[in-house]
Amino acid sequence: MISMISIKNVSKWYGDFQVLKLCNTEIAKGEVVVVCGPSGSGKSTLIKCVNGLETFEVGEIVVDGISVGTRKTNLPKLRSKVGMVFQHFELFPHLKVIQNLTIAQRKVLRRGSKEAKEKALSLLETVGLAAHAGKFPAELSGGQQQRVAIARALAMDPIAMLFDEPTSALDPEMIKEVLDVMVKLAEAGMTMMVVTHEMGFAREVADRVLFMDEGEIVEDQPKADFFKSPATERAQQFLSKILSHGAQA
Protein backbone atom coordinates (compact mmCIF):
# COMPACT_ATOMS: atom_id res chain seq x y z
CA MET A 1 0.00 0.00 0.00
CA ILE A 2 1.57 3.24 -1.17
CA SER A 3 0.58 6.22 0.95
CA MET A 4 -0.53 9.23 -1.10
CA ILE A 5 -1.80 11.55 1.62
CA SER A 6 -0.71 11.15 5.20
CA ILE A 7 -2.17 13.35 7.94
CA LYS A 8 -0.45 13.05 11.31
CA ASN A 9 -1.54 14.74 14.54
CA VAL A 10 -2.71 17.88 12.77
CA SER A 11 -4.09 20.67 14.94
CA LYS A 12 -5.11 24.15 13.96
CA TRP A 13 -6.38 27.16 15.84
CA TYR A 14 -8.21 30.33 14.88
CA GLY A 15 -7.10 32.47 17.79
CA ASP A 16 -8.29 30.59 20.87
CA PHE A 17 -10.67 28.40 18.91
CA GLN A 18 -9.29 25.01 17.94
CA VAL A 19 -10.71 24.01 14.54
CA LEU A 20 -8.68 20.82 14.09
CA LYS A 21 -7.81 18.49 16.96
CA LEU A 22 -5.04 15.95 16.42
CA CYS A 23 -6.34 14.67 13.12
CA ASN A 24 -4.82 11.44 11.84
CA THR A 25 -5.45 9.48 8.68
CA GLU A 26 -3.78 7.88 5.69
CA ILE A 27 -5.05 7.81 2.15
CA ALA A 28 -3.45 5.20 -0.07
CA LYS A 29 -2.84 5.52 -3.78
CA GLY A 30 -6.05 4.79 -5.63
CA GLU A 31 -8.19 5.04 -2.53
CA VAL A 32 -11.42 7.03 -2.35
CA VAL A 33 -12.09 8.53 1.06
CA VAL A 34 -15.26 10.42 1.91
CA VAL A 35 -15.18 12.94 4.73
CA CYS A 36 -18.51 13.79 6.30
CA GLY A 37 -19.76 15.49 9.42
CA PRO A 38 -21.91 18.40 10.57
CA SER A 39 -21.15 21.89 9.32
CA GLY A 40 -18.42 23.58 11.29
CA SER A 41 -16.78 20.26 12.08
CA GLY A 42 -13.55 21.20 10.28
CA LYS A 43 -13.93 19.05 7.15
CA SER A 44 -13.28 21.85 4.69
CA THR A 45 -10.45 23.21 6.78
CA LEU A 46 -8.80 19.79 6.90
CA ILE A 47 -9.02 19.23 3.15
CA LYS A 48 -7.62 22.71 2.49
CA CYS A 49 -4.66 21.90 4.73
CA VAL A 50 -3.79 19.01 2.42
CA ASN A 51 -2.70 21.34 -0.41
CA GLY A 52 -1.61 24.16 1.86
CA LEU A 53 -4.47 26.57 1.18
CA GLU A 54 -4.88 26.59 4.95
CA THR A 55 -1.99 26.46 7.36
CA PHE A 56 -1.85 24.39 10.53
CA GLU A 57 0.17 24.88 13.68
CA VAL A 58 0.84 21.35 14.83
CA GLY A 59 1.41 18.03 13.10
CA GLU A 60 2.47 16.96 9.64
CA ILE A 61 0.81 16.39 6.30
CA VAL A 62 2.74 14.50 3.64
CA VAL A 63 1.50 14.33 0.07
CA ASP A 64 3.32 12.00 -2.31
CA GLY A 65 6.33 12.04 -0.03
CA ILE A 66 6.46 15.82 0.29
CA SER A 67 5.71 17.55 3.59
CA VAL A 68 3.16 20.35 3.11
CA GLY A 69 3.66 22.37 6.26
CA THR A 70 7.35 23.21 6.09
CA ARG A 71 8.68 26.51 4.84
CA LYS A 72 10.98 24.99 2.26
CA THR A 73 8.22 23.17 0.44
CA ASN A 74 7.55 24.38 -3.07
CA LEU A 75 3.81 24.69 -2.54
CA PRO A 76 2.92 25.80 -6.09
CA LYS A 77 4.68 22.74 -7.47
CA LEU A 78 2.93 20.43 -5.03
CA ARG A 79 -0.46 22.02 -5.70
CA SER A 80 -0.01 21.64 -9.45
CA LYS A 81 -0.01 17.88 -8.85
CA VAL A 82 -3.07 17.83 -6.58
CA GLY A 83 -6.37 18.79 -8.16
CA MET A 84 -8.99 20.62 -6.15
CA VAL A 85 -12.69 21.19 -6.77
CA PHE A 86 -14.57 23.80 -4.75
CA GLN A 87 -18.10 24.18 -3.49
CA HIS A 88 -18.68 27.32 -5.56
CA PHE A 89 -16.87 26.03 -8.67
CA GLU A 90 -14.54 29.04 -8.82
CA LEU A 91 -14.12 28.99 -12.55
CA PHE A 92 -12.38 32.12 -13.76
CA PRO A 93 -15.27 34.27 -14.99
CA HIS A 94 -13.17 36.44 -17.30
CA LEU A 95 -11.93 33.42 -19.26
CA LYS A 96 -13.77 31.14 -21.64
CA VAL A 97 -14.27 27.52 -20.63
CA ILE A 98 -11.39 26.35 -22.83
CA GLN A 99 -9.08 29.02 -21.39
CA ASN A 100 -10.06 28.00 -17.88
CA LEU A 101 -8.66 24.58 -18.76
CA THR A 102 -5.53 25.76 -20.56
CA ILE A 103 -4.29 28.68 -18.46
CA ALA A 104 -2.60 26.68 -15.71
CA GLN A 105 -1.35 24.04 -18.15
CA ARG A 106 0.43 26.80 -20.04
CA LYS A 107 1.55 29.09 -17.24
CA VAL A 108 2.29 26.50 -14.56
CA LEU A 109 3.22 23.34 -16.47
CA ARG A 110 4.62 25.33 -19.42
CA ARG A 111 2.82 23.22 -21.96
CA GLY A 112 2.55 24.53 -25.50
CA SER A 113 -0.78 26.08 -26.40
CA LYS A 114 -1.60 23.34 -28.94
CA GLU A 115 -0.93 20.54 -26.47
CA ALA A 116 -2.86 22.34 -23.72
CA LYS A 117 -5.81 22.90 -26.01
CA GLU A 118 -5.94 19.29 -27.15
CA LYS A 119 -5.80 18.08 -23.56
CA ALA A 120 -8.54 20.52 -22.59
CA LEU A 121 -10.84 19.51 -25.42
CA SER A 122 -10.45 15.82 -24.72
CA LEU A 123 -11.26 16.37 -21.05
CA LEU A 124 -14.29 18.49 -21.91
CA GLU A 125 -15.34 15.59 -24.09
CA THR A 126 -14.99 13.26 -21.09
CA VAL A 127 -17.26 15.41 -18.93
CA GLY A 128 -19.69 15.87 -21.81
CA LEU A 129 -19.14 19.57 -22.39
CA ALA A 130 -17.02 19.80 -25.54
CA ALA A 131 -19.75 21.85 -27.21
CA HIS A 132 -19.39 24.57 -24.57
CA ALA A 133 -15.65 25.18 -24.95
CA GLY A 134 -16.13 28.67 -26.38
CA LYS A 135 -18.59 29.89 -23.76
CA PHE A 136 -17.98 31.90 -20.63
CA PRO A 137 -18.66 30.18 -17.28
CA ALA A 138 -21.63 32.45 -16.56
CA GLU A 139 -23.40 30.99 -19.59
CA LEU A 140 -23.36 27.50 -18.06
CA SER A 141 -25.58 25.91 -15.41
CA GLY A 142 -24.14 25.13 -11.99
CA GLY A 143 -23.76 21.45 -12.78
CA GLN A 144 -21.98 22.23 -16.04
CA GLN A 145 -19.68 24.70 -14.30
CA GLN A 146 -18.73 22.12 -11.71
CA ARG A 147 -17.97 19.56 -14.42
CA VAL A 148 -15.76 22.14 -16.12
CA ALA A 149 -14.05 22.73 -12.77
CA ILE A 150 -13.34 19.00 -12.47
CA ALA A 151 -11.96 18.96 -16.01
CA ARG A 152 -9.82 22.00 -15.20
CA ALA A 153 -8.26 20.16 -12.26
CA LEU A 154 -7.76 17.00 -14.33
CA ALA A 155 -5.98 18.97 -17.06
CA MET A 156 -3.00 19.21 -14.74
CA ASP A 157 -2.69 15.39 -14.67
CA PRO A 158 -3.07 15.30 -10.88
CA ILE A 159 -1.87 12.41 -8.76
CA ALA A 160 -4.80 12.97 -6.37
CA MET A 161 -8.02 14.97 -6.30
CA LEU A 162 -9.54 16.92 -3.42
CA PHE A 163 -13.26 17.74 -3.50
CA ASP A 164 -14.61 20.31 -1.05
CA GLU A 165 -18.40 19.87 -0.96
CA PRO A 166 -18.60 19.71 -4.76
CA THR A 167 -22.38 19.36 -4.88
CA SER A 168 -23.51 21.51 -1.94
CA ALA A 169 -24.15 24.60 -4.04
CA LEU A 170 -26.03 22.74 -6.75
CA ASP A 171 -29.73 22.41 -7.42
CA PRO A 172 -30.86 18.83 -6.76
CA GLU A 173 -31.37 18.00 -10.44
CA MET A 174 -27.76 18.89 -11.19
CA ILE A 175 -26.13 16.87 -8.45
CA LYS A 176 -26.28 13.62 -10.37
CA GLU A 177 -24.40 14.86 -13.43
CA VAL A 178 -21.52 15.95 -11.21
CA LEU A 179 -21.54 12.78 -9.12
CA ASP A 180 -21.53 10.68 -12.30
CA VAL A 181 -18.29 12.32 -13.38
CA MET A 182 -16.81 11.74 -9.92
CA VAL A 183 -17.85 8.08 -9.91
CA LYS A 184 -16.20 7.57 -13.29
CA LEU A 185 -13.07 9.17 -11.95
CA ALA A 186 -13.07 6.95 -8.86
CA GLU A 187 -13.58 3.87 -10.98
CA ALA A 188 -10.64 4.92 -13.14
CA GLY A 189 -8.45 4.60 -10.03
CA MET A 190 -7.96 8.23 -9.05
CA THR A 191 -6.95 8.88 -5.44
CA MET A 192 -9.73 11.03 -4.03
CA MET A 193 -10.51 12.83 -0.80
CA VAL A 194 -14.09 14.01 -0.91
CA VAL A 195 -15.86 16.22 1.61
CA THR A 196 -19.55 15.61 0.96
CA HIS A 197 -22.91 14.80 2.43
CA GLU A 198 -23.79 12.60 -0.54
CA MET A 199 -24.00 9.28 1.24
CA GLY A 200 -25.14 7.62 -1.97
CA PHE A 201 -21.80 8.53 -3.51
CA ALA A 202 -20.01 7.23 -0.43
CA ARG A 203 -21.86 3.91 -0.61
CA GLU A 204 -21.16 3.55 -4.29
CA VAL A 205 -17.46 4.34 -4.58
CA ALA A 206 -15.86 5.16 -1.25
CA ASP A 207 -13.32 2.81 0.25
CA ARG A 208 -13.42 4.51 3.61
CA VAL A 209 -15.53 7.08 5.37
CA LEU A 210 -14.19 9.62 7.85
CA PHE A 211 -16.63 11.25 10.20
CA MET A 212 -15.60 14.57 11.73
CA ASP A 213 -17.15 16.48 14.59
CA GLU A 214 -15.87 19.55 16.41
CA GLY A 215 -12.49 19.38 14.70
CA GLU A 216 -11.86 15.72 15.45
CA ILE A 217 -11.82 12.72 13.17
CA VAL A 218 -14.27 10.71 15.24
CA GLU A 219 -14.52 7.73 12.94
CA ASP A 220 -12.29 6.34 10.22
CA GLN A 221 -13.79 3.13 8.90
CA PRO A 222 -14.22 1.03 5.79
CA LYS A 223 -17.52 2.15 4.28
CA ALA A 224 -19.40 -1.08 4.99
CA ASP A 225 -18.62 -0.85 8.68
CA PHE A 226 -19.42 2.84 8.81
CA PHE A 227 -22.87 2.45 7.33
CA LYS A 228 -23.70 -0.78 9.12
CA SER A 229 -22.56 0.09 12.59
CA PRO A 230 -20.97 3.42 13.28
CA ALA A 231 -18.92 3.07 16.44
CA THR A 232 -19.78 6.38 18.06
CA GLU A 233 -23.07 7.86 19.05
CA ARG A 234 -22.27 11.14 17.31
CA ALA A 235 -21.85 9.36 13.99
CA GLN A 236 -25.02 7.37 14.53
CA GLN A 237 -26.97 10.55 15.18
CA PHE A 238 -25.48 12.26 12.17
CA LEU A 239 -26.24 9.31 9.91
CA SER A 240 -29.80 8.97 11.12
CA LYS A 241 -30.32 12.69 10.55
CA ILE A 242 -29.07 12.80 6.98
CA LEU A 243 -30.41 9.39 6.02
CA SER A 244 -33.86 9.85 7.52
CA HIS A 245 -34.96 11.90 4.51
CA GLY A 246 -33.41 9.24 2.36
CA ALA A 247 -33.07 11.40 -0.72
CA GLN A 248 -29.61 10.38 -1.87
CA ALA A 249 -28.93 7.37 0.32
Place this chain on the structure above:
Amino acid sequence: MYEFDWSSIPGALPFLWAGMLRTLQITGVAIIVGLVLGTVIAILRLSKNWLLSAIATCYVTGFRSIPLVMVLLWFYLLVPQLIRRLIGRSDVDIRLFSAFVAFSLFEASYYAEIIRAGIQSVSRGQVHAALALGMTGGQAMRLVILPQAFRRMIPLLLTQAIILFQDTSLVYVIGLAEFFGVAYNTGNRDGTLVELLLFAGAVYFILSFGASMVVRVLQAKAAP
Protein backbone atom coordinates in the same frame (compact mmCIF):
# COMPACT_ATOMS: atom_id res chain seq x y z
CA MET B 1 -25.37 95.43 -21.30
CA TYR B 2 -22.19 93.48 -21.91
CA GLU B 3 -21.34 93.05 -25.60
CA PHE B 4 -19.77 89.69 -26.35
CA ASP B 5 -16.90 89.79 -28.77
CA TRP B 6 -16.13 86.34 -30.12
CA SER B 7 -13.87 87.61 -32.88
CA SER B 8 -10.60 86.58 -31.26
CA ILE B 9 -11.55 82.91 -31.02
CA PRO B 10 -11.19 81.80 -34.66
CA GLY B 11 -7.67 83.18 -34.87
CA ALA B 12 -6.76 81.52 -31.58
CA LEU B 13 -8.06 78.09 -32.56
CA PRO B 14 -4.69 76.65 -33.69
CA PHE B 15 -3.15 77.66 -30.37
CA LEU B 16 -6.11 76.37 -28.44
CA TRP B 17 -5.81 73.10 -30.34
CA ALA B 18 -2.12 72.86 -29.46
CA GLY B 19 -3.08 73.59 -25.85
CA MET B 20 -5.69 70.83 -25.92
CA LEU B 21 -3.09 68.38 -27.23
CA ARG B 22 -0.84 69.27 -24.32
CA THR B 23 -3.75 68.83 -21.90
CA LEU B 24 -4.48 65.40 -23.36
CA GLN B 25 -0.78 64.56 -23.25
CA ILE B 26 -0.55 65.32 -19.54
CA THR B 27 -3.80 63.45 -18.90
CA GLY B 28 -2.60 60.45 -20.89
CA VAL B 29 0.79 60.22 -19.21
CA ALA B 30 -0.77 60.60 -15.76
CA ILE B 31 -3.33 57.88 -16.50
CA ILE B 32 -0.73 55.39 -17.72
CA VAL B 33 1.87 56.05 -15.02
CA GLY B 34 -0.90 56.40 -12.44
CA LEU B 35 -2.33 53.00 -13.35
CA VAL B 36 1.01 51.20 -13.26
CA LEU B 37 2.26 52.90 -10.10
CA GLY B 38 -1.21 52.78 -8.54
CA THR B 39 -1.36 49.01 -9.07
CA VAL B 40 2.03 48.54 -7.44
CA ILE B 41 1.02 50.70 -4.47
CA ALA B 42 -2.31 48.91 -4.13
CA ILE B 43 -0.53 45.55 -4.03
CA LEU B 44 1.98 46.87 -1.49
CA ARG B 45 -0.87 48.20 0.64
CA LEU B 46 -2.42 44.76 0.71
CA SER B 47 0.92 43.11 1.42
CA LYS B 48 1.32 41.07 4.58
CA ASN B 49 4.64 42.80 5.16
CA TRP B 50 3.71 45.63 7.52
CA LEU B 51 6.60 47.83 6.43
CA LEU B 52 5.66 47.73 2.73
CA SER B 53 2.04 48.21 3.63
CA ALA B 54 2.90 51.19 5.87
CA ILE B 55 4.99 52.83 3.16
CA ALA B 56 2.17 52.48 0.65
CA THR B 57 -0.35 53.81 3.16
CA CYS B 58 1.85 56.85 3.83
CA TYR B 59 2.12 57.51 0.11
CA VAL B 60 -1.61 57.36 -0.46
CA THR B 61 -2.56 59.33 2.64
CA GLY B 62 0.15 61.88 1.96
CA PHE B 63 -0.83 62.71 -1.60
CA ARG B 64 -4.51 62.70 -0.82
CA SER B 65 -4.02 65.19 1.99
CA ILE B 66 -2.16 67.83 -0.02
CA PRO B 67 -3.74 70.16 -2.59
CA LEU B 68 -2.73 69.27 -6.13
CA VAL B 69 -1.58 72.83 -6.81
CA MET B 70 1.01 72.51 -4.10
CA VAL B 71 2.29 69.20 -5.39
CA LEU B 72 2.64 70.83 -8.80
CA LEU B 73 4.56 73.80 -7.45
CA TRP B 74 6.81 71.65 -5.32
CA PHE B 75 7.77 69.52 -8.26
CA TYR B 76 8.25 72.58 -10.39
CA LEU B 77 10.70 73.91 -7.83
CA LEU B 78 12.35 70.59 -6.95
CA VAL B 79 12.63 68.66 -10.19
CA PRO B 80 15.00 71.12 -11.95
CA GLN B 81 17.43 70.84 -9.04
CA LEU B 82 17.22 67.09 -9.19
CA ILE B 83 17.78 66.89 -12.91
CA ARG B 84 20.69 69.27 -12.74
CA ARG B 85 22.24 67.08 -10.11
CA LEU B 86 21.53 63.84 -11.94
CA ILE B 87 22.47 64.68 -15.53
CA GLY B 88 24.18 68.02 -15.13
CA ARG B 89 21.87 69.82 -17.54
CA SER B 90 19.33 72.50 -16.94
CA ASP B 91 18.06 73.24 -20.44
CA VAL B 92 15.26 70.63 -20.50
CA ASP B 93 11.69 71.96 -20.50
CA ILE B 94 11.14 71.57 -16.85
CA ARG B 95 7.54 72.72 -16.79
CA LEU B 96 6.15 69.92 -18.89
CA PHE B 97 8.31 67.35 -17.15
CA SER B 98 7.30 68.45 -13.67
CA ALA B 99 3.66 68.47 -14.75
CA PHE B 100 4.04 64.85 -15.88
CA VAL B 101 5.70 63.84 -12.62
CA ALA B 102 3.32 65.68 -10.34
CA PHE B 103 0.13 64.52 -12.03
CA SER B 104 1.40 60.95 -12.33
CA LEU B 105 2.33 60.67 -8.68
CA PHE B 106 -0.84 62.40 -7.58
CA GLU B 107 -3.02 60.25 -9.79
CA ALA B 108 -1.29 57.08 -8.62
CA SER B 109 -2.47 57.77 -5.08
CA TYR B 110 -6.10 57.99 -6.22
CA TYR B 111 -5.87 55.02 -8.56
CA ALA B 112 -4.17 52.98 -5.83
CA GLU B 113 -7.29 53.24 -3.66
CA ILE B 114 -9.64 52.34 -6.51
CA ILE B 115 -7.44 49.40 -7.50
CA ARG B 116 -7.11 48.21 -3.91
CA ALA B 117 -10.89 48.11 -3.57
CA GLY B 118 -11.07 46.28 -6.91
CA ILE B 119 -8.57 43.66 -5.83
CA GLN B 120 -10.42 43.13 -2.57
CA SER B 121 -13.69 42.70 -4.44
CA VAL B 122 -12.37 39.51 -6.05
CA SER B 123 -13.44 36.61 -3.83
CA ARG B 124 -11.06 34.54 -1.79
CA GLY B 125 -12.34 31.47 -3.57
CA GLN B 126 -10.90 32.75 -6.84
CA VAL B 127 -7.52 33.17 -5.18
CA HIS B 128 -7.75 29.65 -3.77
CA ALA B 129 -8.70 28.25 -7.17
CA ALA B 130 -5.70 29.93 -8.79
CA LEU B 131 -3.31 28.76 -6.08
CA ALA B 132 -4.76 25.24 -6.12
CA LEU B 133 -3.83 25.00 -9.80
CA GLY B 134 -0.21 25.59 -8.82
CA MET B 135 -0.01 29.28 -9.67
CA THR B 136 2.35 31.40 -7.62
CA GLY B 137 0.96 34.41 -5.76
CA GLY B 138 2.21 36.66 -8.54
CA GLN B 139 0.62 34.56 -11.26
CA ALA B 140 -2.67 34.46 -9.38
CA MET B 141 -2.58 38.25 -9.12
CA ARG B 142 -1.66 38.80 -12.77
CA LEU B 143 -3.77 36.12 -14.46
CA VAL B 144 -6.81 35.86 -12.23
CA ILE B 145 -7.29 38.71 -9.77
CA LEU B 146 -6.23 41.85 -11.64
CA PRO B 147 -8.09 41.07 -14.89
CA GLN B 148 -11.31 40.66 -12.90
CA ALA B 149 -10.60 43.65 -10.68
CA PHE B 150 -9.88 45.97 -13.63
CA ARG B 151 -13.07 44.99 -15.40
CA ARG B 152 -15.06 46.04 -12.36
CA MET B 153 -13.03 49.21 -11.88
CA ILE B 154 -13.23 50.63 -15.39
CA PRO B 155 -16.12 53.03 -14.67
CA LEU B 156 -14.42 54.36 -11.53
CA LEU B 157 -11.06 54.67 -13.24
CA LEU B 158 -12.65 56.58 -16.12
CA THR B 159 -14.49 58.89 -13.75
CA GLN B 160 -11.20 59.62 -12.02
CA ALA B 161 -9.60 60.25 -15.44
CA ILE B 162 -12.29 62.84 -16.22
CA ILE B 163 -11.53 64.64 -12.97
CA LEU B 164 -7.85 64.51 -13.84
CA PHE B 165 -8.55 65.93 -17.30
CA GLN B 166 -10.18 68.95 -15.67
CA ASP B 167 -7.50 69.23 -13.01
CA THR B 168 -4.78 69.62 -15.64
CA SER B 169 -5.94 73.24 -15.96
CA LEU B 170 -4.04 73.81 -12.71
CA VAL B 171 -0.74 73.72 -14.56
CA TYR B 172 -1.31 77.38 -15.39
CA VAL B 173 0.37 78.04 -12.03
CA ILE B 174 3.67 76.89 -13.49
CA GLY B 175 3.09 78.78 -16.72
CA LEU B 176 2.62 75.80 -18.97
CA ALA B 177 0.49 76.48 -22.06
CA GLU B 178 -2.11 73.76 -21.97
CA PHE B 179 -5.69 74.36 -23.08
CA PHE B 180 -6.82 76.50 -20.17
CA GLY B 181 -3.54 78.45 -20.14
CA VAL B 182 -3.78 79.27 -23.84
CA ALA B 183 -7.38 80.39 -23.48
CA TYR B 184 -6.51 82.56 -20.51
CA ASN B 185 -3.49 84.17 -22.15
CA THR B 186 -5.26 84.79 -25.44
CA GLY B 187 -8.23 86.36 -23.69
CA ASN B 188 -5.98 88.51 -21.57
CA ARG B 189 -4.00 89.72 -24.57
CA ASP B 190 -7.06 90.56 -26.68
CA GLY B 191 -9.24 91.87 -23.88
CA THR B 192 -11.76 89.07 -24.47
CA LEU B 193 -11.11 87.04 -21.35
CA VAL B 194 -14.77 86.40 -20.60
CA GLU B 195 -15.47 85.04 -24.08
CA LEU B 196 -12.43 82.79 -24.13
CA LEU B 197 -13.08 81.38 -20.69
CA LEU B 198 -16.70 80.73 -21.62
CA PHE B 199 -15.49 78.98 -24.73
CA ALA B 200 -12.91 76.95 -22.79
CA GLY B 201 -15.56 76.04 -20.22
CA ALA B 202 -17.85 74.83 -22.99
CA VAL B 203 -15.09 72.65 -24.43
CA TYR B 204 -14.28 71.12 -21.01
CA PHE B 205 -17.98 70.53 -20.45
CA ILE B 206 -18.57 68.82 -23.79
CA LEU B 207 -15.54 66.53 -23.49
CA SER B 208 -16.15 65.64 -19.83
CA PHE B 209 -19.87 65.15 -20.35
CA GLY B 210 -19.22 62.97 -23.40
CA ALA B 211 -16.78 60.86 -21.42
CA SER B 212 -19.17 60.45 -18.51
CA MET B 213 -21.84 59.25 -20.93
CA VAL B 214 -19.37 56.57 -21.98
CA VAL B 215 -18.90 55.69 -18.31
CA ARG B 216 -22.64 55.38 -17.88
CA VAL B 217 -22.92 53.01 -20.83
CA LEU B 218 -20.05 50.92 -19.44
CA GLN B 219 -21.66 50.83 -16.01
CA ALA B 220 -24.95 49.67 -17.48
CA LYS B 221 -23.07 46.95 -19.35
CA ALA B 222 -21.16 45.86 -16.26
CA ALA B 223 -24.29 45.60 -14.13
CA PRO B 224 -25.66 42.06 -14.13
